[in-house]
Amino acid sequence: MGIEVTARAREWLNKKGGVATMRLSPRHGCCGGGANVAVAEARTPDEPTLYRRLEQDGLTLFIEPSLLGQGLVLDIEGFLGFRSLFVHGASPYAQGK
Template sequence: MTGLDIEITPQARDWVARQGGVMMIRASTRNGCCGGSTSVPVADLGEPEDLAGYVSEMKEGIRVYVAEDLRVEHPLKVRLERFLGFRRLFVDGVELASGTQRKRGE
């Protein structure tokens, strides 16, 4: 696969490079307080334990693995968030997908 439309901010790129130069983007399910669920995109350092179901390519000197089941319909932007000395990657640009699929008009 080539041509993933992913932007990695300079701060995120530098931090990932210092941590080994590999990251993955995958969906993570979040449950609501009153039922229901949604899938949100997350970025983690390192490569997946099982490479099946992921595609990868180099972006800005970083090896990026993206889960094949993650709907990527818009450009993604990976940025670094900092809080009290903690750092984590954050993904912008992926639409949330409901855990329950409904047809239009329902």
């Protein structure tokens, strides 16, 4: 049920406080329809009780329950010192709230 966190994401998160939140974020198309996209942020969620809390590799991870068991990988992307978290491996059919 754990989440794979790459070494470079773990290092970056430790510099940012050692906490990450993974959740679904709705995206809407210009002609209707939409999809939920897994996103990650280096912060504690506003309502932590709505998330599953995991202690892993020295990090505290808050994961939206619908994302559990999806084989997620948390990584970092960016260039020239501008970095952000990136989640891949989530099913596009995960149900949001």
